[in-house]
Amino acid sequence: MKKELPKAYEPSLYEDGIYEKWEESGFFNPDKLTGEPYSIMMPPPNVTGVLHLGHALENTLMDVMARYQRMNGRKVLLLPGTDHAAVATQAKVEKLLVEQGSKNPRQELGREGLLERIREYADASKATILSQIRKMGTSCDWSRLAYTFDEARSKAVNEVFVKMHNDGLIYRGYRVVNWSVKGQSTCSDDELVHVERPAKLYTFRYSKDFPIAIATTRPETKLGDTAVAVNPNHAEYKKYVGEIYTVDIGAAKPLEIRIIADEAVDPNFGTGALGVTPAHSAVDFEMYEKQKAKGEPIGLVQVIGQDGRMTAEAGAAYQGLTVEEAREKFVGWLKDNGLLLKEEEASQNVGTSDRFGDVVEALPMTQWFVAVNKKIPGKDKTLKELMHEAVTSGHNGDPEQKITITPERFQKIYRNWIDNLRDWCISRQVWWGHRIPVWYDKKLDKEIYVTKNIAGEGGIYVETKPPKGDSWIQDEDTLDTWFSSGLWTFSTLGWPDGINDLKTFHPTSWMQMGYEILFFWMARMILMTTYTLDQIPFRDVYIHGMLRDELGKKFSKSSGNNVDPLDVIKEYGTDALRFSLVSGIAPGNDSRFYGEKAEGARNMVNKLWNIYRFAISNFPPSPKQEIKNEECTVSDLWLLGEMRRLIAGVTQDLNGYNFSQAGEKLREFTWNKLADWYLEVSKFEKAGKKPEILSKILEDLLKLWHPFMPFVTETINREMGENDLLMIQRWPDEKFYKDISSRDGSVPNFELIQQIITAIRNARTEHKIEPSKKIKALIYAGGEKELVESQAGLIKNLRTGIGDLEIKEKGEGLGQAIFLAVGGIEIYLLGAKDETKERSRIEKEIARLEKLIAANEIKLANEEFVAKAPAAVVGKEKEKINAWREEMSKLKAQLTNQ
C-alpha cells in the first residue's frame, strides 16, 4: 500500500508541479501528437489588465475541448496569445498617467515616449495574463505563442492591408466619422455605446420669413446647416423644393439653405422637415453626397472642430466655445429674435466612445475605410456577401465551408448586423497600434496628405515595407485593433511566410467567444479570412454568455465586484473554479458566479479524491485480469451498465458542446451511483471481481473527468502509481461495458434492490426507529425471489438496520407489521410499528397512487391516444397502470388487515 493520502485534497500542493510535468512532456505541442488535426485559437485577451472570470470561463471551455480531443487521438493545437488592443490599451495607460499627475500625456511624452510607457505596461500585463493562463491549467502550445503586435502578426497586417488596397477595397475618403474629442481619435460605428439621455427638443425658424420650421436637439450644429430636407410628397412643403434661401443666424458667413427632397423624411414627425447639417451627421452627409451627384450641390460647413469647440466658421460669437456653451448662446439668440417656436423635453440617444467614455462628435475627416459593398476583383462578390455566405450557403457556396454557430439564434443576429453594415473606418489617431503602411512624398504639401484623398494621384506609396530614400513620410495613423485580430486564425499559423501550420490547422476546428464581440471579432475574422485565404476561419463557433455576480450585475472595476480568478484558485483550487464555471451554463446565456458555487465544485473535487483514496487502500491495484460477465454480481453489472451510459452521454454532450450537462452526468454518476451505492456495496459484498471492476471503472472515470478537472485527476493518476500522463490516455470506449454489462441480453434489476433498501430506510425514519435498533424483515418477492435472495446481504447491511431477513415467494399479510410495497414486492418490517404513523403513511401512499391511476385511466380511455400514439408509448402506460394497481391493492389489503 502506498503512503497515506491526506483526507482532503489540497490543490496547491500539486497544481504547479502537475502543470510543469505536462509542459515537460511536450504534449501541449501538436507536433508531438499524431492523428487528425484539431485546432482552437485562443481569443487573445487584451493586454489592458489582468484576466477576469470571463477569461477563466473561456480558458475552461477551450481546455475542456482541447483535452477531450487530445484524448480522442486528435493532433490538438490550442494556440495561446494576447492582443495589443490598440485604443483600449492606450486609453488605459493615458488614464493612469493622468491619475499620476500628467496633464496631457501625448504632448508631454511625445509619440515615442508614450509608446514606450504603453509597451512597458503591455509587457507587464502580458506576463501576468500568461501566468494566469497557466494557473488555469490551459493545455496550450506555448511554442506558438502569438501577440497581435509582434513581428509576424504585424507582417500579416501589412500584407492584408496592401492586398486590400490593391484590390480597391481599402480607400481613403473624406466623410463624416465618429470622433472622440477626449481620445482625439476616430472610432468605428460598432465601438459606439449608445446611451439614452434627456435632452431638449427645440423648434425654430432660421429667419422670420423662412417658410419651414425645423426641430433639433443640437441647435449649435445648425450654424452649419446648408439644406432643409422635406418629404417629396409633403402637401405644403413640396412646392419649396429647389429653392435656395440665404439666412444669417450668426455663423461666419450667411448660410445658403437649399430645400431638398428626401424620401426618408417622415412628413408626420416633428415639423415634417429636417435641417441638414452635412458636416455633423452621417446621414446628412449622405444627402450631401447625393446632392453632389445630382448636380444640385449643397454646402458643407464644419462648425465643430476636432478639439470639440466651435470653429471660426461657426462665427465670431461662437468660435472657441464648447458645444454646450454654443448651444445655450444660440438658443438665447433664437429667443431674442423671436425665432424659437417651441422648447420641449425629449430624450436623445447619443453615441459615446466605448474606450474614452465621452460623447462622440460626428465630424468630416479624411480617413481610411474598408469598402464592404464593393465587388472584389475577380470575385463578383462584395466583402459583405462573403460574410453572409460563410454562415448560410457556405463559403463559395460550398456546404463543407459553412460555419455553424451555437446557439443558432446568433446566426440571425449576425446576419442582421451585416445587412446594416457600412464601410468600416479603420484608421485611428492613437499611437499604439499597427502604423498604416502608407507613405507620402514629403515634397507634397502636408496639407494634401492630411486632408485630401490623393490615392491614385501619385506621391503615395502603399507597400508592406517602407520605400527607399528619405523623401517619404509614413501616415501618422494606426489601424483599428480589430483589423489585426481579424487575421488571428491565420496570422497565428505563419501566414504569409510559413504555410505548413496553415495547411495542417486551418480552417480551425472550433472557436468560442462571448456574444459581446460577435460583431467586432467573429464578423471581422470571417471577412478577413474568406477574403485573404478563400477559406472560412473556423467550422464551429460556440457563443457563451457573460458572467455576472450573485446579484446579476456585470463584473467591473467600477462597481467593485471584480473577482480575481487567482483568488478563487487560492481558496478552492483550479479544478473547482473550472467546474463551477461550466456548471449550469447554457450556450449564449449569462450565468452567475458566487462563492457557494465554487464551494460546491470544491466538494465535488474532494469527493472524487476520497473515492480514489478509498479505492487505493481497499482495492490495491492488481494485475489486470479479464472480467467475465458470469463473475459479476448484480451490483457490478448495474454499475458497468451505468458506466456505459455515462461514457456515451458525456461523449455526446461534449461533441455537442453541452458542457454543463456532461458535468452534471459525471457528478451524478460519481457521487450518487458510484460513491453512494457501489462503494457502500463493496464494503459488504466481497464476491466476484470487485478489485478488477473497480480498477477499470476508476481508470476510465478519471479520464472522463480529466477535461474538467485536469489537476486532481492527473494527481490521482500519479498517486495510483501510473507513470504515464493521464492527459494523453485514450478516451474511454463504451464497447467494453456494452459487452459485459448485460446477462443473456438483459440486465439484472439492481434498481429494484435499491428501491427496497430506500423504502426500508424511509420507513425507519418515518417511524422514528432508533438507528441502532435492529429489526426483522419479511419480504414476499414473488417472481423476483431469486434476485432478492441473492441480494439479501445488501438489503441487511446497507444502512437498513435489519437483523433478521426472511424472503419468500408469497404468503399471508402481516397486520401487525409496517408494510411497504415496491413494485409487486411486499415488505413487512416487524417489531417497531407506530400505528398512527403507519396508517397515515399508507393512506397518503394510496392517495398518491389513486391520482396517478386516475390520470392514466383518462389517458388510456382516450381512443385517439390509443390509436395514434406509438404502440411503445401506449404499452408503457398500460404497464405503469397495472403496476400501480397492484401496489395499491396490496396497500389497501394491509389497511384492512390492521
Next chain:
RNA sequence: GCGCGCUUAGCUCAGUUGGUUAGAGCGUUGCGUUUACAUCGCAAAUGUCGGGGGUUCGAGCCCCUCAGCGCGCACCA
C-alpha cells in the same frame, strides 16, 4: 421603432428533434459520527414550468397573444 433573450422548487439554473410521476446544486427540515470523505451519510418537504388562447392523442418544449425583466440594433430630426 425593429429584433433577440429570459420568466421552471426559497435561491442560482439545467431541461437536444413534443411521450414515464419535470430535474440538479445550494438552502430548508428530521435523523446520524457506519474507519474514503462533516469539503460527510441517510431520509424528507417544496413547482397550476409568467398569464391567456391555439395546434396535437399528448405541450415546460411548437404557434398566437399579453405582461414583467434584460440585451442588441436603429438617421426619427
